[in-house]
Amino acid sequence: MWDYTDKVKEHFFNPRNAGPLAEANATGEVGSIQCGDALRLMLKVDPASDRILDASFQTFGCGSAIASSSALTEIIKGMTLDEALKVSNQDIAQFLDGLPPEKMHCSVMGREALQAAIANYRGEAWEDDHQEGELICKCYAIDSALIEQVVRDNALSTLEQVTHYTKAGGACAACHEKIEEVLLRTLAAQAGTPPPSAAARPEAPPPAPAAAPRPALTNLQRMRRIEEVIDSVRPMLRRDHGDIEVVEIIGKNIYVNLQGACMGCAMEAATLGGIQQKLFEALGEFVRLLPASQLETSRQPLHAD
Amino acid sequence: MQPIYFDNNATTACDPAVVAAMLPFFSEQFGNASSIHSFGNRVGQAVAAARSQIAALLGAEHDSEIIFTAGGTESDNTAILSALKAFPERREIITTAVEHHAVLALCDQLEKEGYVVHRLKVDRRGRLDLEEYKTLLSERVAIASVMWANNESGTIFPVEEMAACAHAAGVQFHTDAVQAVGKLPIDLRRTRIDMLSLSGHKLHAPKGIGVLYLRRGARFRPLLRGGQQERGRRPGTENAPAIVGLGLAAALAARHLETENTHVRHLRDKLERGILARVPNAFPTGDLDNRLPNTSSIAFEYVEGEAILLLLNKLGIAASSGSACTSGSLEPSHVMRAMGIPYTAAHGTIRFSLSRYNTLAEVERVIEAVPPIIAQLRRISPYWNAERNAPANAEFTPAYA
Known part of the structure; x- marks a missing residue:
């Protein structure tokens, strides 16, 4: 059986705000064809203040789907619609003291129902762009x-x-x-290209062809290119509720701040490694991506690169 | 409140007599069955006696046809991989869409490695089309592997007839009989079955012990290579305590076969009728006239299985579900999907599997417990109209991701 937290169990056995909502003026109905869960979220919105006065749900789904729905209604009651739109599926999971990884999709469904309900209230069309695989x-x-x-x-x-x-x-x-x-x-x-062996160990980066060395970048071009690379990975970090910011560039060392969920993440080193690889490819030179916390220590002596 | 265990197709309680029989083999009887001294000899004799008890339960002609393994999964894998090695020019496998994962996941992998896998479909009641099967048998087929009885619906397959067809076509036949042994009469010497898998913990023996029956003369290649245990067909020092336990469990199962088909069947029927009479929009799945005597699989429409199980568990009642959400995968049970059960019902399928240790009082308590749970979950289901106490039908049309 799943290792559900006490909070999940509590919201499953005693769901808050379950059942139809008579005075609802916003309804979101979503389902996931793969896992078969389905959810109807009903809101009573105050037209003057855009504030959610009441919320209720009906859910077809497992224990965590019901608990996630219950948690969602508790979280959003009293919020304005714009505030409610900022509620992420991580917020729902956190409210429940966590969900098993297999069950995170239950909290995603809650957030989608919320988006659908708000779109319904505002008379907008809502399209689900969420894809789920194995x-x-x-x-x-x-x-x-x-x-x-x-x-x-x-x-x-x-x-x-x-x-x-x-x-x-x-x-x-x-x-x-x-x-x-x-x-x-x-x-x-992909485009009929034969798959390279995925099992291959990472090879040493191909040496830059000596015959046609890349033209040297000016400092400004180089800085812009670094920013471009950082911007390109930002959506990926934001998906995990994190962010990244360039703090300083000293020679071959690029100092960044990881923010939000990225801070202290067990995969921080691997994340930096991946971005470093991209920078390396974009700049055509070896650079080191370092957390800004190392900036102070490196500043005192002349950087020895 | 005494807990009620209605999940015997998942695993069974080890019989107390089985536990008692095993205990000496953890302490004073610790010898290696292969050793020549008295420590080993006594254990060797106990293993031989257990082999005979299992051969008797299965109706095997020779005790040497019984090979001890670590369980049903190992036996299934050994059987299929053996056939592929023994008949290397044959690149096809016949099985069914509703096998246990021990067979299906192996076949998926073999398909990736270039073998052709034919998965026989089932109809809405879980039955196979024997005509389809017969047309697939050819000299390209290394092995046909078909379960004796399905673990979820309890549906029994005509494996004896299918084994005869396979034999006539020169194809080896294996059956995963993990759910059937001890519940159905089996007399292998009168069949054409080449290999059969059984698992100890499904018949009140411990976990971690199983058997591969291998008909004398059937071509075989071992999965593991090592010492001469099990005549080299399954090397590795014998798990003597578990083997002794399985031997006694087999003898007890033979003695209680009648009980399974009278007492247990009666309890199962009473349970199923009692629930269906009290819960609307629920139906039993599988081939009702031809299924295991202990198994009832009921689909409760418009509610989800894990939620039902959690509420049952709160009342001390253990059952299981064909639902996605209990297994870790997102899909509902492949067995329910193969039978074409709609999603909203497949997700709410609950399997009650009984044993000879269950009682009428337990059945009555479960009959009382189930209807309020289904009603409670339907009250918060968007597919159900609580006011009319009927399916919501077109009133709920979610946007599907």
Whole structure:
């Protein structure tokens, strides 16, 4: 049986705000075809203040789907619609003191029902862009759909790269066979190119061809390019509720602040490693990506690069 | 309140007599069955006696046809991989869409390695189409592997007839009989079955012990290589305590076969009728006239299985579900999907599996417990209209991700 927290059990056995809401003026109905869960979220919104006066739900789903729905209604009551839209599925999971990784999709469904209900109230069309695949990495709750997308978007070709970019496989390593399968499948599907061996160890970066060295960048070009790379990885970090900011560039050392959920994450080093690899490719030179906390210590002596 | 255990297809309680029989083999009877001295000899004799008890339960012609393994999964894997090694020019496998994962996951893997896997479909009652099966048998097929009885619906497959067809076509036949042994009469010497898997913990023996029956003369290649234990067919020092326990459990199962088909069947029928009479929009799944005597699989429409199990568990009642959410995968049970059960019902399928240790009083308590749980979950289900106490039908049309 699942290792549900006491809070999940409490909200499952005694769900808050369950059942129809007579005075509802906003309704969101969503379902997940894969896991078969379905949820109707009903809101009573005060038209003058846009504030959610009351909320209730009806859910077809497992224990954590019901508990997530109950938690969602408790979280959003009293919020304005704009405040409610900022509620993430992590917020729902945190409210419940955590959910098993297999069950995170239950909290995603709650957030989608909320978006659908608010769109319904505002007379907007709501389209679900959420995709869910087979759960691959149980340590970090990463599914195949996310891996496929990141592999395609970033032209990844090795298991190690997938771990750097998504965290999948970065902890217990039990899912490495599955990751390689997803990787091979995705690569094979891409434009008929033959899949390179996903099992290959990361090779030493190809030496820059000596015949045609890259033209040296000016300092300004170089800084802009670094910013571009950082901007390109930002959506990935934001998906995990984190962010990144460049603090200083000293020679070959680039100092960044990881923010939000990225702070203190077990995969911080791997995340930095992945971004460093991208910088390396974009700049055509070796650089080191370091946490800004190391900036102070490096400033005192002349940097010895 | 005494807990009620209605999940015997998942695992069974070890019989107290079995536990008692095993205990000496953890202490004074610690010898290695292969050793020549008296320490080993006594253990060797106990293992031989257990082998005979299991051969008797299965109706095997020779005791040497019994190979001890670590369980049903190992036996299934050994059987199928053996056939592929023994007939390397044959690249096809026949199985069914509703096998246990021990067979299906292996077949999925073999498919990736280039083998052709035929998965026989089932109809709405979980029955196979024997005509489809017969047309697939050919000299390209290394092995046909078909379960004797399904673990979720309890549906029994005509494996004796299918084994005869396979034999006529020169194809080895294996059956995963993990759910059938001890519940159905089995007399292997009168069949054409080449290999059969059984698991100790499904018949009141401990976990971690199983058997692969291998008909004398059937081509075989071992999964593991090592010493001469089990005549080299399954090397590794014998798990003597568990083997002794399984031997006694087999003897007890033979003695209680009648009980399973009278007392247990009666309890199961009473349970199923009692629940269906009290809960609307619920139906039993599987081949009702031809299923295990201990198993009842009931689909409760518009509610989800894990939620039902959590509420049952609160009342001390243990059952299991074909639902996605209890297994860690997102999909509902492959067995329910293969039978074409709609999603909203497949997710609410609960399996009650009884044993000879269950009582009428327990059945009555479960009949009382289930209806309020289903009603409670339907009250908060968007697929259910609480006011009319009926399905919501077109009133709920969620946007699906």
